Amino acid sequence: MNAPPPDHDVEPPDDAWYKAALDESSDLVFVLRSDTTVVWCNAAISQVGFRKSEVVGRSIADFLHPDDLVRAAEVMALESAGVFTQSTKITPALYRTRTADGSWVHVEINGSTAPGDDHLLVVARLSGDLVIHDRLLESVTSDQPFENQVALVVELATWRHPTDGYAVSYFDDDGERRWYTANLPASLYDVSHPDEVAPWEVAVGAEPEVVPLGPALRATADEAGFVECLVAAVEDPAHPEGARLLIWTTRAGPTVSGHRYAMTNMHRALALVLQRRAHLSLLQRAVRIDQLTGVTSRTRLMELFDEADAQPSDEPHAVLYLDLDGFKGVNDSLGHMMGDRVLRGAAERLASVVPADTTLARMGGDEFVVLCPPGTCREAATDLAERIVGLFVEPLSIEGGDHADGHIEVPIGVSVGVAVGFPGQPVGSVLDAADQALFKAKGDGRGRWAASATG
Known part of the structure; x- marks a missing residue:
């Protein structure tokens, strides 16, 4: 001018x-x-x-x-x-x-x-970028619900341009697509039209792009007062398809170029939120899953005990305490690396017979615990113990041996202690009873199970 x-x-x-x-x-x-x-x-x-x-x-x-x-x-x-x-x-x-x-x-x-x-x-x-970024940082570091963090990502744009439409498409921990939206009718997100590619399905990069709209979606957008759809992809370490940011512009709002700053701001914030979620998921897995064998960790098992005790059941809990027979000799003769492979092989074999509603956990060393769901009777618990003992009649085939197929046969046995508590009994004391029964099974000759007389 x-x-x-x-x-x-x-x-x-x-x-x-x-x-x-x-x-x-x-x-x-x-x-x-x-x-x-x-x-x-x-x-x-x-x-x-x-x-x-x-x-x-x-x-x-x-x-x-x-x-x-x-x-x-x-x-x-x-x-x-x-x-x-x-x-x-x-x-x-x-x-x-x-x-x-x-x-x-x-x-x-x-x-x-x-x-x-x-x-x-x-x-x-x-409001404003400083305020919202501060709230977002507090939300992320205090582990507030993920949806709250996504809402703050969208607020980075809505405070500047409150009349336009916004959507974030992401995947939850179960791999299901989820949406967070502002100022958008349901007909403009998560709705597919035959023979048309939805904006969030278009292959785009991190730089925002105006995506073409098919006739049906174009008509829907016109009816709702929206002009163009700006889309950017955000990498999600936890899901290969990543997340999507969508801004639907209106005639009353700024042009596409006017939205690029808001989109960049949202992109950086959402990337941070997704990375944080992925890191937390890895940390939670590290705490809940035994890193050597892949079964439930001791830490998580203790949490399950606490949760069970916090909500006492009218039905008793059954616990099996397992110890591998002859494992020390494996470590002494074949080395600890081979011993680790034996533990992984034993865990896989145990997991093959443990029901889906039952927890298999590693206590440490060569000891495992099976926590049965409330209501498991003594007969069902001892039947499971019998099957577990039978699993180890045949030796484990472990990779890394001198045989032609690169495997070695490792004879290993298992002893099992079984305890079934009474209604309301702390699960920790049932575990102690199973441990005492395990001691008896080993004293009776190993490679067998023994049951506690009482929980």
Whole structure:
């Protein structure tokens, strides 16, 4: 745009116009004296529950969190020293502001001064990138529900352009597609039309692209008031198809190019959320799964005991305590690496007979525990013990031997202790009884099972 000629007289609005414009702003606007007294604020102060009359005449320090006062005082001191000029603005920062009900909310604060004036104009935004990123970081690090984190990703765009439509497509822990949307009718997401490729199924990269719409979806979008669909792919370490970000533009909102910043912001945030979820999943698996054998870990088994004790059942629990016979000799003669392979082979063989509703866990070393579901009777428990003992009549075929097929036959046995508790009995004490029964089975000659007389 060309600048007006030098003799062109532009009449600026009067002070009343500026004041009215500031008063209508959705951001909180304050005018402070150098002594921090609020001399004016706009109507947006009602967003934190106050009336203007409750704020004007008081120090801004009355509304800031005590932990933020030192930082605020430093800023005011710099302002008084004349550091901030029209070309040097106060850097946006997060502060905690008190609300009328006594709670605290984060606000993004900007400030500026005019040369020769001892007043400071402060603009506080209850939303905005800094505020939402801070909330997202808190949500991620405190392990809040994944859906809450995705909602904050979308909020990074909706606070800027609240009239447009937004959707995030991702996969849950079970591999099912899930959606989080804002301002979108169901007909514009997760709905497929015959002979048309849905926007979230189009092969796109990390850079946002405007995807073509088929006739049916085009008609649906027109009816809902949407113009174009902007899509970007986000890598998900936990799922090969990844996630998708969709922005449906409206005539009232910005153009596609105006949305690219919001899309980039959302993309980075969602990538962080997905990576965090994948890392947590790996950590949880490491805790819940025995890393050597792949069966349930001792830690997870103890959690299951605690969960069972927290909700006592009217039906008894049955526990089998197993110990491999002759395993020490395997380690001594074949080495610990071969011993690890024997443990993995034994776990696979045990898993082949343990029912799906029953937990097989490794306690450590060559000891395993089977936790049966409530209501398992003594006959069913001893029958399972009998089958487990029978599994090890034949030796294990372990990879890494000198035979022509690269395997070695390792004879290994198993002894089993069985205990069935009484209703309401702590599962840990049933485990102790099974351990005592295991001691008896070994004393009777190994390669057999023994049952506790009582839980």
